[in-house]
Amino acid sequence: MKTNPKQKTIGSLHARLKDKINLSDKRFQRGSVWAKGQEQFLIDTIVKNLDIPKLYFWELKEDSHYKYSVVDGQQRLATIFKFLDGLLELNEEFTPEYANKKFIDLPEDLQDQIYNYELTLVIIENADEEEIQDLFLRLNNGTTLKSQERRMNLGGNLSKYIVDMANHKVFSKVIFKNKHRDYEQILAQCLKLELEGKATNTQGKYLDLMYKEEIDFEDNGTTAKKFKKVLDYMEEVFSDEDKIPELKRFNFISLYLMVSQMTDKFVIKDKKDLFKKFLIDFWDELTNYRNQEQISDEDRNLEFDDFIQFISSRTDSLESIEGRHKILIKYFMLKNPNLEIFDNNRNFTEEQRITIYRRDKEMCWHCNKHVDWVDFEADHRPNPHSKGGKTSVENGVCAHKICNIKASNKENLAKNWLS
Ligand SMILES: [Zn+2]
Numbered sequence: 001m002k003t004n005p006k007q008k009t010i011g012s013l014h015a016r017l018k019d020k021i022n023l024s025d026k027r028f029q030r031g032s033v034w035a036k037g038q039e040q041f042l043i044d045t046i047v048k049n050l051d052i053p054k055l056y057f058w059e060l061k062e063d064s065h066y067k068y069s070v071v072d073g074q075q076r077l078a079t080i081f082k083f084l085d086g087l088l089e090l091n092e093e094f095t096p097e098y099a100n101k102k103f104i105d106l107p108e109d110l111q112d113q114i115y116n117y118e119l120t121l122v123i124i125e126n127a128d129e130e131e132i133q134d135l136f137l138r139l140n141n142g143t144t145l146k147s148q149e150r151r152m153n154l155g156g157n158l159s160k161y162i163v164d165m166a167n168h169k170v171f172s173k174v175i176f177k178n179k180h181r182d183y184e185q186i187l188a189q190c191l192k193l194e195l196e197g198k199a200t201n202t203q204g205k206y207l208d209l210m211y212k213e214e215i216d217f218e219d220n221g222t223t224a225k226k227f228k229k230v231l232d233y234m235e236e237v238f239s240d241e242d243k244i245p246e247l248k249r250f251n252f253i254s255l256y257l258m259v260s261q262m263t264d265k266f267v268i269k270d271k272k273d274l275f276k277k278f279l280i281d282f283w284d285e286l287t288n289y290r291n292q293e294q295i296s297d298e299d300r301n302l303e304f305d306d307f308i309q310f311i312s313s314r315t316d317s318l319e320s321i322e323g324r325h326k327i328l329i330k331y332f333m334l335k336n337p338n339l340e341i342f343d344n345n346r347n348f349t350e351e352q353r354i355t356i357y358r359r360d361k362e363m364c365w366h367c368n369k370h371v372d373w374v375d376f377e378a379d380h381r382p383n384p385h386s387k388g389g390k391t392s393v394e395n396g397v398c399a400h401k402i403c404n405i406k407a408s409n410k411e412n413l414a415k416n417w418l419s
Contacts, residue, residue: 001127011115020067028071039079040091054120148185158217170235190256199322237272246283337394348378360398377401
């Protein structure tokens with residue numbers, strides 16, 4: 001593989017290469033379909049002569065219909081072409097001096113300036129698809145697969161343990177290969193989540209630190225046992241399937257976190273089929289959403305847009321892992337609102353709380369006003385806990401702490417009066 005940076009003007013790309021570029025190679029689609037505002041903002045950036053990020057072109061073999069496939073920058077380039085072709089106008093908010101004007105309506109010197117705007121292309125030569133995917137893992141996640149090979153040579157108990165666990169049969173379900181110790185890397189990331197007990201940063205430097213800190217890791221200790229239990233569970237979720245294409249790297253990590261968190265709080269022992277159905281359905285819905293050519297404002301799903309961001313760049317960061325986790329938990333809990341928690345605890349779990357808060361659109365059940373997360377309490381309604389109401393998403397509502405207290409005081413008062 002060789003990468004070769006090149007400057008090209010917008011004009012020459014449009015005039016000479018437009019038909020030779022594949023702008024919709026599904027293998028490399030990242031991000032959701034842009035809203036019109038995002039397109040107009042990009043054009044405004046070019047009109048103002050400001051920088052836009054590099055575009056990555058993969059040079060294809062001779063027999064292909066196209067000469068290049070765009071592996072990063074599809075939306076940017078499509079938007080530029082759309083503008084030059086007269087299918088997009090400038091936005092009055094960003095570019096008031098040329099409000100609602102199309103390319104053809106602009107003054108000639110500005111048209112020239114846009115034609116002469118230089119884009120930085122990176123041409124990738126002699127690469128196969130796997131190498132391209134590796135390159136983007138590196139660009140987007142700040143982590144490289146090769147570094148896991150180095151990490152493995154650090155020695156220590158953790159290193160041995162992770163090498164062992166890479167033979168776990170859960171990996172017979174994934175479609176990605178163990179090319180550069182990918183399985184060990186994913187396991188290290190999952191173990192980092194297990195040690196923290198919540199979403200956390202899992203990029204390379206944090207894994208390095210963990211290897212140093214856990215040099216005496218006990219392969220028969222509590223953490224190791226829990227870790228294996230979760231992986232066993234994940235394997236059993238898909239035991240009647242051969243390969244699960246949906247179980248991509250980031251989904252593997254997210255599923256690990258979901259199962260690890262839920263197994264301590266919810267009765268999920270016999271609920272494995274729910275996880276399988278959930279993952280496949282969720283991914284299907286997301287893929288359909290993503291494959292739409294255009295999305296109108298009312299069809300926009302902001303959570304899907306966020307999720308797509310969280311799997312498109314810096315996927316191993318705390319922000320992305322936590323963001324995905326919250327969205328997945330909410331969808332899972334809403335699909336399975338009767339999921340029981342261990343013992344008759346009156347406290348809602350974090351997963352239930354997030355789900356209820358988001359489902360109720362952050363509005364208080366009692367006073368119908370907005371609730372900030374810090375003032376939020378999940379309240380047992382319509383059946384109060386005192387009357388045997390369950391601690392479930394179905395029987396939980398979003399409330400202000402203060403409204404909840406007032407309501408239960410009233411109920412207790414009434415109860416005292418009646419008794
Ligand atoms: Zn309230």
